Amino acid sequence: MTYINSDYILETIDMIRVHHLDIRTVTLALSLRDCCDTDVKIVGEKVYNKITKYAKNLVSMAQEIEEEYSIPIINKRISVTPISLVGESCKDYDYVYLAKVLDKAAADVGVNFIGGFGALVEKGCTRGDIALIESIPEALAQTERICSSINVASSKAGINMDAVLKMGKTIKKAAELTADRDGIGAAKLVCFCNVPGDNPFMAGAFHGYGEPECALNVGVSGPGVVRAAIEALPDNTNFGDMANKIKQIAYKITSTGELVGREMAQRMNIPFGIIDLSLAPTPEIGDSVAGIFQAMGLEHAGAHGTTAALAMLNDAVKKGGIMASSHVGGLSGAFIPVSEDAGMIEAATRGCLTFDKLEAMTSVCSVGLDMIAIPGDTPSDTISGIIADEMAIGMINKKTTAVRVIPAPNKKVGDKVVFGGLLGEAPIMPINTLSSSKFVQRGGRIPAPIHSLNN
Amino acid sequence: MLEQQKNKSESKIIITVSGVDRIGIVAKIANILAENKVNIEDIKQSIMQDYFVMFLLGDISQSEKTFKEIKEAILKAGEELQMEIWVQKKQIFDKMHNI
Numbered sequence: 001m002t003y004i005n006s007d008y009i010l011e012t013i014d015m016i017r018v019h020h021l022d023i024r025t026v027t028l029a030l031s032l033r034d035c036c037d038t039d040v041k042i043v044g045e046k047v048y049n050k051i052t053k054y055a056k057n058l059v060s061m062a063q064e065i066e067e068e069y070s071i072p073i074i075n076k077r078i079s080v081t082p083i084s085l086v087g088e089s090c091k092d093y094d095y096v097y098l099a100k101v102l103d104k105a106a107a108d109v110g111v112n113f114i115g116g117f118g119a120l121v122e123k124g125c126t127r128g129d130i131a132l133i134e135s136i137p138e139a140l141a142q143t144e145r146i147c148s149s150i151n152v153a154s155s156k157a158g159i160n161m162d163a164v165l166k167m168g169k170t171i172k173k174a175a176e177l178t179a180d181r182d183g184i185g186a187a188k189l190v191c192f193c194n195v196p197g198d199n200p201f202m203a204g205a206f207h208g209y210g211e212p213e214c215a216l217n218v219g220v221s222g223p224g225v226v227r228a229a230i231e232a233l234p235d236n237t238n239f240g241d242m243a244n245k246i247k248q249i250a251y252k253i254t255s256t257g258e259l260v261g262r263e264m265a266q267r268m269n270i271p272f273g274i275i276d277l278s279l280a281p282t283p284e285i286g287d288s289v290a291g292i293f294q295a296m297g298l299e300h301a302g303a304h305g306t307t308a309a310l311a312m313l314n315d316a317v318k319k320g321g322i323m324a325s326s327h328v329g330g331l332s333g334a335f336i337p338v339s340e341d342a343g344m345i346e347a348a349t350r351g352c353l354t355f356d357k358l359e360a361m362t363s364v365c366s367v368g369l370d371m372i373a374i375p376g377d378t379p380s381d382t383i384s385g386i387i388a389d390e391m392a393i394g395m396i397n398k399k400t401t402a403v404r405v406i407p408a409p410n411k412k413v414g415d416k417v418v419f420g421g422l423l424g425e426a427p428i429m430p431i432n433t434l435s436s437s438k439f440v441q442r443g444g445r446i447p448a449p450i451h452s453l454n455n
Numbered sequence: 456m457l458e459q460q461k462n463k464s465e466s467k468i469i470i471t472v473s474g475v476d477r478i479g480i481v482a483k484i485a486n487i488l489a490e491n492k493v494n495i496e497d498i499k500q501s502i503m504q505d506y507f508v509m510f511l512l513g514d515i516s517q518s519e520k521t522f523k524e525i526k527e528a529i530l531k532a533g534e535e536l537q538m539e540i541w542v543q544k545k546q547i548f549d550k551m552h553n554i
Contacts, residue, residue: 003497003512004469004497004498004499004510004511004512005548005552006499006501006508006510008548008551008552009469009471009510009548010471010508011552012543012547012548012551012552013471013541064523067522067523067526068522068543068544069543069544069546069547070541070542070543070547071547251554252551252552255550255551256547256550256551258550259546259547259550259551323554
């Protein structure tokens with residue numbers, strides 16, 4: 001029997017129109033493992049042909065579905081096999097060339113980002129991995145759409161401190177080579193611990209080893225919807241009831257993502273992969289995770305209590321969303337990027353949200369230190385120290401953590417960087433200036449932790 | 456059988472019309488739907504905070520037009536009537552609000 005439930009209809013339209021509910025990304029995940037060859041030009045040709053073949057309808061299909069449900073699909077993207085693997089078979093490595101090929105393929109099919117220019121090196125690097133990492137700054141400077149991620153640690157393998165040291169230098173150089181654009185190269189480069197292989201969100205999206213030939217992964221969003229729902233609750237609502245409300249909203253957001261994902265996958269004739277049930281903010285007013293903390297009763301992000309608020313939010317989002325989808329994966333949870341969240345930008349600019357508080361928050365959020373601008377004169381060893389700390393949090397707590405910091409060239413505390421679009425803008429945040437050099441230069445690996453005696 | 460049910464639910468659309476009340480809103484929308492062979496299965500309307508709001512459940516399975524063409528025709532009428540109109544497949548509401 002069909003009938004009209006006007007309350008449901010108005011609620012849905014309000015979520016989309018007023019509170020910025022959207023599908024943040026539909027990401028075509030594609031294996032490029034069959035594109036290997038000893039000649040890098042042939043690899044490039046195979047890569048280009050495969051991407052443009054599989055993704056030719058991605059954007060038009062997404063637009064068709066957007067139209068039918070009147071729900072915006074903000075980003076259409078592609079994630080591929082870590083390119084270190086694909087390019088490693090070549091006699092002469094040329095990863096910058098492969099980056100340019102990926103960039104062109106992405107442009108030709110109309111997607112704004114392609115992820116997977118990366119490597120998994122938590123236990124050690126192959127020659128190809130090293131060549132890829134060394135090519136990252138150049139590759140990011142010479143392309144527009146490439147995103148790069150390197151997994152340098154895991155709970156099973158420990159932390160590859162040689163890679164951490166290398167990544168400190170790489171991030172710094174990626175920023176320097178894009179100094180004319182506030183160091184945007186570093187905004188497209190991320191280090192991970194326990195990276196998931198089915199994440200549809202940039203900059204960390206790639207197509208993992210255990211994944212099928214191709215799949216469609218969907219990232220949902222909706223911090224504004226959660227904030228509005230919490231604000232609508234009476235002031236004296238207790239935490240149990242507030243968590244339940246978040247779960248209900250997360251269910252609604254995720255089931256919408258599931259509908260879109262399954263429809264897209266069916267029309268493209270590829271398998272549906274996962275829903276990443278994340279609260280991903282944008283710089284738009286009202287679409288902020290920091291705004292949720294305020295709705296919960298904190299004066300601003302960074303106040304004592306923020307870590308607890310984030311822990312509850314992150315957990316409730318997962319609990320609510322998981323029932324709405326048959327396959328949940330990726331980074332699922334609440335993101336806390338600084339430059340991409342109007343509330344976080346404001347809190348950081350006012351000085352009430354500090355780098356150290358952000359680090360504490362990453363122990364309970366879904367990812368890590370994200371889109372944080374730091375002074376351009378920060379030594380690369382200090383960046384390695386930041387990475388090592390963040391990887392340690394992920395390794396010990398068996399969660400995904402990440403670092404995406406931008407050492408903004410020629411900028412100091414009090415200045416700001418402006419990337420525009422979804423990458424937003426951020427104040428340069430002060431960081432600890434004590435030296436980490438001797439520590440990070442020791443080399444080797446921090447051993448994997450014991451998985452019992454959980455104290 | 457499942458496929459049939461799916462096709463059935465795919466052909467249902469919800470049209471939401473809102474704006475300042477005036478004569479001829481329902482008539483105009485209904486007329487466009489009739490022209491496009493969209494069957495009206497249910498209509499609900501009310502005045503909310505001085506605004507006219509109408510919800511219409513339609514079935515486009517007999518129409519020779521695509522969803523997009525039907526939507527464009529309805530939105531064009533919305534502009535002429537100076538009303539805000541949303542045209543969506545009903546699945547989004549079913550999926551979002553039902554367990």
